[in-house]
Amino acid sequence: xxxxxxxxxxxxxxxxxxxxxxxxxxxxxxxxxxxxxxxxxxxxxxxxxxxxxxxxxxxxxxxxxxxxxxxxxxxxxxxxxxxxxxxxxxxxxxxxxxxxxxxxxxxxxxxxxxxxxxxxxxxxxxxxxxxxxxxxxxxxxxxxxxxxxxxxxxxxxxxxxxxxxxxxxxxxxxxxxxxxxxxxxxxxxxxxxxxxxxxxxxxxxxxxxxxxxxxxxxxxxxxxxxxxxxxxxxxxxxxxxxxxxxxxxxxxxxxxxxxxxxxxxxxxxxxxxxxxxxxxxxxxxxxxxxxxxxxxxxxxxxxxxxxxxxxxxxxxxxxxxxxxxxxxxxxxxxxxxxxxxxxxxxxxxxxxxxxxxxxxxxxxxxxxxxxxxxxxxxxxxxxxxxxxxxxxxxxxxxxxxxxxxxxxxxxxxxxxxxxxxxxxxxxxxxxxxxxxxxxxxxxxxxxxxxxxxxxxxxxxxx
Numbered sequence: 001x002x003x004x005x006x007x008x009x010x011x012x013x014x015x016x017x018x019x020x021x022x023x024x025x026x027x028x029x030x031x032x033x034x035x036x037x038x039x040x041x042x043x044x045x046x047x048x049x050x051x052x053x054x055x056x057x058x059x060x061x062x063x064x065x066x067x068x069x070x071x072x073x074x075x076x077x078x079x080x081x082x083x084x085x086x087x088x089x090x091x092x093x094x095x096x097x098x099x100x101x102x103x104x105x106x107x108x109x110x111x112x113x114x115x116x117x118x119x120x121x122x123x124x125x126x127x128x129x130x131x132x133x134x135x136x137x138x139x140x141x142x143x144x145x146x147x148x149x150x151x152x153x154x155x156x157x158x159x160x161x162x163x164x165x166x167x168x169x170x171x172x173x174x175x176x177x178x179x180x181x182x183x184x185x186x187x188x189x190x191x192x193x194x195x196x197x198x199x200x201x202x203x204x205x206x207x208x209x210x211x212x213x214x215x216x217x218x219x220x221x222x223x224x225x226x227x228x229x230x231x232x233x234x235x236x237x238x239x240x241x242x243x244x245x246x247x248x249x250x251x252x253x254x255x256x257x258x259x260x261x262x263x264x265x266x267x268x269x270x271x272x273x274x275x276x277x278x279x280x281x282x283x284x285x286x287x288x289x290x291x292x293x294x295x296x297x298x299x300x301x302x303x304x305x306x307x308x309x310x311x312x313x314x315x316x317x318x319x320x321x322x323x324x325x326x327x328x329x330x331x332x333x334x335x336x337x338x339x340x341x342x343x344x345x346x347x348x349x350x351x352x353x354x355x356x357x358x359x360x361x362x363x364x365x366x367x368x369x370x371x372x373x374x375x376x377x378x379x380x381x382x383x384x385x386x387x388x389x390x391x392x393x394x395x396x397x398x399x400x401x402x403x404x405x406x407x408x409x410x411x412x413x414x415x416x417x418x419x420x421x422x423x424x425x426x427x428x429x430x431x432x433x434x435x436x437x438x439x440x441x442x443x444x445x446x447x448x449x450x451x452x453x454x455x456x457x458x459x460x461x462x
Contacts, residue, residue, distance in 0.1 A: 034145060041143050041377045048144035049094050049125040055150050056093070063087035068099050069155060072106070072162035085115060089122040095149040097123040097141055098179055102159050104134040105183050135374050138182065142294065142376025148179050156181075166190055169305040170289055174317030176307060177293075182373065184292045193250070193285045193302060196354075203288045205248035211236065211348040214341040219352040222338025227269040228347070228427060229332055231256050235344040237337065238262075242354045243269060247297065248288050249350075250274070258330065259286035261310050265295045265371060266449035267387065269334065271441075272313050272327035281323060284308075294452050295373040311445075311453040329441030331431045334387075339428030371448060379451035381459055390450045390457075391432035391442040393419040398454035403444060405461060406430060418460055 037048060056064075067084025070076050088096055100120045107113050117133035124146075128136045140146075149155075156178055157171035166188040171178075189202040196206045214237075220226075226237040231254030238249060243262035251258050257275040262268070274283045284301035286308070291298040293309075300307045306318030306325075313327040333340075341347055371384065378384050388400040399418050406416055406423055407430060416423040420435050432442035451457055 045143045138374035176316040180293045186290045189287045207250045220337045224337045235347040237349040263297045268445035271330040295371045332443040333429035334444040335429035343427035382447040384448040386447040399458040401460045
């Protein structure tokens with residue numbers, strides 16, 4: 001996700017001068033039963049605080065509305081809001097910290113951030129005030145798996161749509177954990193289909209992009225990273241220089257329709273087939289919502305406003321979720337342009353103009369120190385940004401292959417197999433195929449992303 005376009009939003013309310021609060025009070029709520037924490041979570045974050053059961057009191061519901069919602073929907077700040085924050089802090093109810101975190105994400109006022117981080121610290125029983133208080137608070141909430149407060153979606157929807165009205169069709173009931181949804185810093189891309197060149201304050205998807213042959217792509221260096229896709233014998237390269245600034249392409253290749261999201265934060269380019277769908281389902285036109293789940297982009301269908309789990313390809317809200325739509329994947333091979341065009345001489349490639357004149361490399365700059373958005377606990381078996389090749393076995397088991405070790409093994413002539421999965425080299429990258437050689441829809445990603453969305457994944461080698 002790109003940096004925030006703060007001046008475009010209704011965030012001026014957070015520049016109001018805010019009086020200091022004195023947050024105090026004690027409570028000893030009855031603990032709510034939750035799953036035990038893993039040893040690595042306890043080591044990194046400590047034990048979770050006690051969690052009360054049941055509904056919120058009328059006074060507490062009122063305080064949330066006044067102190068955390070009205071400040072956005074009514075652009076209001078005054079003594080009433082200050083009193084409401086004190087009421088919230090005194091409750092010691094960790095569940096409400098989710099709402100505090102939601103408001104913190106949009107705050108551009110250092111004074112308000114101090115007040116909110118102090119409130120969250122009181123709710124969670126730990127001093128979490130820091131330069132990145134929102135990230136620190138949210139990481140703890142995710143790692144501890146703190147339950148959401150009652151009526152959470154309504155409250156969260158009011159805050160998010162109060163800032164960006166374009167999300168009114170996004171925040172609806174569904175098979176999605178709304179606790180984990182945060183703002184990625186950009187507006188929703190809701191431009192009509194096939195309006196690639198229309199300007200927007202969003203991450204602009206490319207629809208039906210123009211392509212050239214390899215010999216005409218002199219603007220690409222042999223070392224430039226590309227995402228290669230082959231469908232029915234037809235190959236195409238999607239340069240990272242383009243995907244970094246587009247993050248979504250709706251294309252056709254080998255007689256099939258594709259939706260191709262790239263999450264810069266997860267290092268994952270994926271290709272979903274968006275045709276041959278159940279009766280009555282139109283081709284989804286995939287767009288970037290401007291939202292994230294654990295540092296993974298949230299995509300949606302422009303036609304129905306159904307939200308998809310980008311990593312899994314499941315529709316999780318809207319009409320397509322009601323139809324239990326799950327998109328099948330084609331393999332994406334991550335490699336360099338030199339080796340891709342050598343091994344796929346008939347390949348086409350997107351035109352340079354889609355790069356918008358930019359050439360970012362977020363992995364080696366912005367994200368060099370790890371995920372820049374909250375992800376909570378991370379499976380400790382590999383470093384967070386270790387590249388893996390992910391695939392699903394015939395039995396439905398997810399497995400991640402550590403790319404560096406798999407590449408060396410394959411170069412040395414070793415066979416890599418896991419149940420029905422076989423790995424093979426392809427133009428300097430790696431793809432997973434079935435025992436009969438058929439494609440399994442694998443892709444490369446950072447370990448933290450794969451292990452979050454496929455909890456309990458197998459790991460090769462182990």
